[in-house]
Amino acid sequence: MDGTTPHFHSHVEEILDVLAKEPAREALVHGDRRIGAGELRGLVYAMARALRSQGIGRGHTVTLLSGNLPETLAARYAAGLLGCAVNHLYGGLSADVHADILRDVETRALIADPAHHERAADLARRVPLDRVLVLGGGTGTGVDLPALAAGASTEPLQGEARPQDICTIRHTGGTTGHPKAICTTFGQCASIGPRWPQEEPVRTLVCTTLAHAGGLMADTTLLGGGTVVLLDGFEAGAVLDAVERERVTHMFLLPPLLYQLMDHPRIDRADTSSLRVLTYGGCASSPARLAAAVRRFGPVLTQFYGQNEAGGISLLTPEDHDPRRPELLRTAGKPMEGVEVAVLDPGGRHLPAGEHGEICVRSPHVMKGYWKQPELTAEVLRDGWLHTGDIGYVDADGYITIVDRLKDMIVVVGGHVYTVELEDVLNSHPQVLQSAVLGVPDANLMERVHAVVVRTPGGDVGEEELRALVRERKGAMYEPARIAFVDALPLTDAGKPDKKLLRSRALPPTGAA
Template identity: 70%
Template sequence: MPSTSTGGDTAPAFRTYVEENLDALGSDPGREALIHGDRRVTAGEIRDLVYRMTRALVAQGLRRGHTVTLLSGNLPEIIAARYAANLLGCKVNHLYNKLSADVQATIVRDVETHTLIVDPRLAARAAEVTALAPVKSVLVLGPSDAGTDLLELAARESAEPFPNQAHPGDVCTIRHTGGTTGHPKGICSTFGQNPFRAMEHNADVRLLVCTTLAHAAGHMADATLREGGVVVLLEDFDPAAVLAAIERERITDLFLLPPLLYQLMDHPDADRTDTSSLRCIAYGGCQSSPARIADAVRRFGPVLLQFYGQNEAGGISILTAEDHDLDHPRHLQRLRSAGKPLEGVEVAIRDEDGRDLPAGEHGEICIRSERLMQGYWKQPELTAEVLRDGWLHTGDIGFVDEEGYITVVDRLKDMIVVVGGHVYTSELEDVLNSHPEVLQSAVFGVRDADRMEQVHAVVVPVPGSGVDAEQLRALVQEERGAMYVPASIVFTEALPLTDAGKPDKKRLRQEAEAAASA
């Protein structure tokens, strides 16, 4: 839809990210664009599939403003389905696969799903979900008893270009939080302010996607396809498979949450795999350990880049590869930070009364940019609480130093209130992770019988190590003082992770509460 003009000059017509990507795919239709297992899909094939799917969706009754929910693994066809739905001006919600059927059904019902598009491998789960939350139409990406075969419908349609139906102010996506801290919230962004649209890659990028396309990897895939690169899709994260794919496909770019990065560099295949093609390992999504990130730099070279962002805010800041210089005199402090704000992003640190705080003081990180969400789906009161006077209150506690680097110390809801003050979970995790025989840790609060919060830690030790709880308590006592000493330290072989790859503290907290009750 053309923008209004002033002074006789015609402003450029509004174009969605889908149109930009389809143009890029059409500019060199014979090039390889998507790789999934033994399948190699050209740019022209995926572009044609989008247009065919769009017409098939219209024939099934979909129109601008309807909601399409996706339930799928990392298939090339699910990218095409998202593009087709967005080209029609539909809202798209992509479910995390590892949520329970009950939570998925709640989301499907909450976003008023018109059509559910399903990976045939998840047909049984789709049946569970739709039994709890019926939808008007179930379309499957292949033959299945779960619904109508969308690919068969699309094959009957024309691959001629289909005009965009979306308006700038229409909701493009409804992204839900992962459900680790309560009922997931629907975060709405519009076609006009796609929060991650500014991400760019070079044309020779070969991106490996090994986490769900419903999370940050989906945005990176969009950027890669738009710039003419190649996207290699793995179904899930497995360190051996990721290392093999890096070597086989000469991967240049990779996104991992910190716990997955640790698994990758700790895998025995890491030392015998050729990873020299890597140019960028982007990490983010949850707190990282400076000591472990330093290990990753030593293992993979100067290719790490930290990205700090939220679905509510889009991108906020980056810690560049140059900022990962281990020869810098304060490199561990630098690695603890989330880098400097992206262009066009304003950051303020504010106290509980909304007053701006000076450099070095802890407060809530507040953001202002053109990429902020429109609001939470059907939650106007929560939206008003988070979005105030054009500023997004992130719920993250942090500070900005004299050089402009942002450090995130905790989530407001994860901060543990103890007798004598506050315990910031990330700071305690940093201390525990600094022990040479600790690979990873997760810290959280659990209320005791008197409703007072107690500090609990779950620790992943180096295999075969002899580290014990008392040694770690002594380390914490020395580094941070008695207030930070955990009441309980439990050892485990691996931390449970969410579908996005974050430590699942909700599950750990429930297990700790159950153990305390027993």
């Protein structure tokens, strides 16, 4: 950068500027630790210098394998300040998948927290890495980054990122195959999500992984001058305790986690009156359970529909969460400001309101592309549109309804079964808490509709009753060939129903239906 080029101010520098305004303000809460804004800001600058002393700089990829710790956020911001691309792994993936991802994105440095030091040591043996750093000493796995930072200056350091540099590399959850690396630039991250009105201080609870939407919530909160309360993971009782104790105002949950919260024995006694925004999204939700959540929490629910590839797409606002209008609760709301949505057929023709097709998006937040996969990028980014792979429609009022993932849509004799529509029917039964629908091939490799159902405590609804409900509501084509009952649906590390695992369980050893 020459002297005539103005300095690019990244979102990391914006967050650091906000932290500087009120250094004594509480910025992070983690267990018994309460970290002030000035302390967090100083830690970021010190960690940036520590990383630079290890040969890490602009254009390098830094991979995080770490939980919801204050040091995780500090390390992420420090790497961003240096202009590094940050790749944050889901902790629950296998060692083989972790190793594949590290190779894919050409990781220069792996930063792990002490809880993951064994996996970090294993990965260091599998993958050539320049540096392994640990967010706390005593493991013998790598360089202790906080200890290294303790000897570094906490004075401000000018950021080195450029708008076109890759800021984040996010991977798909791997539920439909090998994870894909999705690249977003620092320029695109310059406006990192909605800025909430500041009538009162924002206190955001992050109880899902910082590698997913929880990280965006933390960034947005700190940028707005709020406080982030970190839990190590989701446990419904601990979430209710934290909301009550910390007077939490904002929170993000995936729908299955929202249901667990609603089903906790203490839900009716917990004080959740501080909640102003309860955002949910990431997978399909049950209108019946959303209506119950509105009745319990009040008009605070906001549905966020988005993708790593596309960024934010649409919102269903609290005003639209009206239990008396269940048809709205089946939608994903209306497009966000600055986002264009079109429904296209396989030939690229724009479909009119009400017709089913692929949801396609144009916005400033659409990904730059998949990491070093130009052919795959060209498949998804066509004619200026990001093809989401979601099947749905837009109604005459502009509300988007998602009926399936293109890859999850089940092709049966006579037509297509949209899994979300069938899940809605099953979830409407008073003795069904949750369901997942998937296609399972039979001995002739024909797709058969398979449903996995979680009953309410004490519920005894059986296969025949649920099949009759489906026949009545959707017709024989939607009737499941098999319904299995389980105590709980397995979830991916991001908190979504793990249909890949369910599909593998549904396949008998012979491959027969």
